[in-house]
Amino acid sequence: MDDTDRAVRDELARRLAVIEVEERETPRPPFPRGDMVVLVAMVVVSVVVGLIVGLA
Amino acid sequence: MAAHEDVAREATFGSLPVTREERVWNFTDFTWVNVGLAIATWAFLVGGATASLVGFADGLLAMVIGNAIGVAIMLLASVVASQRYGVEQYTVLRSVFGFGGVALIVFTVILFTEMGWSSLLSVMFGRAVSQVSNEALGTSIDPSGLAVTAFALVAIVAAWVILAKGPLTIRFFNRIVAPGLAVLTVGMLVLIFTETSWAQLLDAAPLAPFEDDRLNFALAVEFNLGVGFSWWPVMGSLARLTTTPRAAMWPAFIGLFGATILAQAVGMAAALTLGDSDPTVWMVPLGGAWLGALALVFVAFANLTSLASIVYSTCLALRQAGGSFLTRVPWPWLCAGFFVLPGILAFFPGLLYDQFLLFVTWTGAFLAAICGTVIADYFLLRRQRIDLRGLYGHGAASPYHFTGGFNVAALLSMGLGALTYVLLYNPQTLETRPAFNLLTASVPAVVVAAVAHLLLTALLVRRAGQGGYDAVAPTTAAGRTRGEQA
Numbered sequence: 001m002d003d004t005d006r007a008v009r010d011e012l013a014r015r016l017a018v019i020e021v022e023e024r025e026t027p028r029p030p031f032p033r034g035d036m037v038v039l040v041a042m043v044v045v046s047v048v049v050g051l052i053v054g055l056a
Numbered sequence: 057m058a059a060h061e062d063v064a065r066e067a068t069f070g071s072l073p074v075t076r077e078e079r080v081w082n083f084t085d086f087t088w089v090n091v092g093l094a095i096a097t098w099a100f101l102v103g104g105a106t107a108s109l110v111g112f113a114d115g116l117l118a119m120v121i122g123n124a125i126g127v128a129i130m131l132l133a134s135v136v137a138s139q140r141y142g143v144e145q146y147t148v149l150r151s152v153f154g155f156g157g158v159a160l161i162v163f164t165v166i167l168f169t170e171m172g173w174s175s176l177l178s179v180m181f182g183r184a185v186s187q188v189s190n191e192a193l194g195t196s197i198d199p200s201g202l203a204v205t206a207f208a209l210v211a212i213v214a215a216w217v218i219l220a221k222g223p224l225t226i227r228f229f230n231r232i233v234a235p236g237l238a239v240l241t242v243g244m245l246v247l248i249f250t251e252t253s254w255a256q257l258l259d260a261a262p263l264a265p266f267e268d269d270r271l272n273f274a275l276a277v278e279f280n281l282g283v284g285f286s287w288w289p290v291m292g293s294l295a296r297l298t299t300t301p302r303a304a305m306w307p308a309f310i311g312l313f314g315a316t317i318l319a320q321a322v323g324m325a326a327a328l329t330l331g332d333s334d335p336t337v338w339m340v341p342l343g344g345a346w347l348g349a350l351a352l353v354f355v356a357f358a359n360l361t362s363l364a365s366i367v368y369s370t371c372l373a374l375r376q377a378g379g380s381f382l383t384r385v386p387w388p389w390l391c392a393g394f395f396v397l398p399g400i401l402a403f404f405p406g407l408l409y410d411q412f413l414l415f416v417t418w419t420g421a422f423l424a425a426i427c428g429t430v431i432a433d434y435f436l437l438r439r440q441r442i443d444l445r446g447l448y449g450h451g452a453a454s455p456y457h458f459t460g461g462f463n464v465a466a467l468l469s470m471g472l473g474a475l476t477y478v479l480l481y482n483p484q485t486l487e488t489r490p491a492f493n494l495l496t497a498s499v500p501a502v503v504v505a506a507v508a509h510l511l512l513t514a515l516l517v518r519r520a521g522q523g524g525y526d527a528v529a530p531t532t533a534a535g536r537t538r539g540e541q542a
Binding site: 004005016018019028031042047 | 136140448499
């Protein structure tokens with residue numbers, strides 16, 4: 001293991017430790033369901049419009 | 057920090073997760089990042105290529121439908137996980153394809169895609185400079201002539217110099233180019249409508265359509281779907297720096313859907329009114345000799361920064377996927393190695409530039425299949441939870457080791473998705489099935505890849521106890537929120 005590998009390993013360990021503390025204090029939320037519904041609705045509307053135009 | 061230190065630091069530590077204090081982009085910041093990314097010279101290329109198939113009204117509809125679907129699917133497959141875990145997407149992908157599987161994808165699909173884009177941008181630079189020379193010096197350089205090759209090679213060398221200086225230099229140039237291209241786009245719009253009425257624009261015939269109108273429209277939608285998917289290789293790495301899921305998703309959608317449509321529509325209008333799909337041909341007829349030449353010089357310069365930006369993110373991905381061997385290759389040499397194929401392609405200026413539609417749809421076939429596989433894995437199988445420590449584990453110590461570093465289920469699913477695409481629409485032969493006119497090829501490719509991944513994971517991976525699908529250690533996964541527990 002050279003100096004670079006060692007530096008990366010140490011930095012990774014430090015960051016994972018910091019993130020674990022952050023997660024315990026305030027967990028990062030998943031992608032909001034409401035936003036997902038809006039996004040999927042936009043895709044569905046686009047597909048429907050595409051189908052109507054394609055059929056026409 | 058000196059520029060070379062900045063590059064070295066990014067290349068060495070770029071794959072590590074970012075902490076909360078390092079997440080610096082809020083909703084407004086990330087909107088500008090994406091608008092800058094979207095209003096680039098490639099938007100004019102897309103507008104011109106769409107105009108070769110359909111008229112303005114159908115083209116606008118195809119752009120809206122194709123980009124809405126393509127960008128939404130692409131963002132779900134890139135931005136969401138990277139934002140939550142603060143990890144660039146090629147590291148997140150280890151949970152889907154395994155360590156070796158990611159390397160396989162990066163060294164095939166991603167490398168081919170980004171080398172193709174690099175070739176396109178360098179040839180566009182060459183043609184823009186040739187047009188300036190023809191106008192200002194009275195030369196008559198052919199669009200596929202040796203001079204274009206020479207200028208394209210100059211672009212590659214210049215981009216390499218910018219890259220070697222590091223991301224700070226790229227950021228500096230982008231701050232000039234992004235607002236400049238926005239001004240250029242608005243200027244083109246004004247000039248088009250001073251010469252052409254709305255009715256004339258709507259009546260303008262497509263430049264090189266096929267006989268079947270429905271096929272033309274379906275191809276235009278498919279092409280724009282491919283354009284939407286083509287953002288996938290770079291988005292996750294950007295989104296990890298945003299503060300919230302909403303600050304990642306919607307600015308990306310506003311930029312890559314809204315701003316892109318605007319720039320593409322202006323490009324399409326210019327192509328239809330001037331009768332040529334090549335953006336480097338538009339500027340002089342639109343702006344006159346001097347203004348046109350000035351615009352072309354700016355387009356050439358803008359291509360350099362776009363070229364440097366995409367090669368920078370790709371070389372970082374190569375370095376992270378290439379293991380210890382590529383980590384030891386000096387950054388300038390790695391970038392130089394990347395440019396070898398685009399350099400060779402510069403000797404055939406028309407190969408990709410005049411077959412732009414073909415290139416985008418081929419890459420779209422694989423990117424759509426990758427997106428379908430990733431969405432099924434992250435949202436349906438893992439319920440948005442990844443073992444962060446496992447992403448950095450070595451060998452069998454990581455749950456994402458799968459079979460010798462490869463998740464066979466995910467790779468097969470990706471292959472089946474791409475095969476579905478080619479069965480519905482073969483970009484090479486232009487052969488299509490009747491279903492293509494209604495369903496396109498990308499959407500079924502996404503669905504087939506996703507369903508195949510769900511089934512194959514149940515059959516091959518979960519039974520073998522691989523992949524960490526059944527348990528995510530509470531101390532290393534992102535903590536469960538109330539919404540998830542419910």
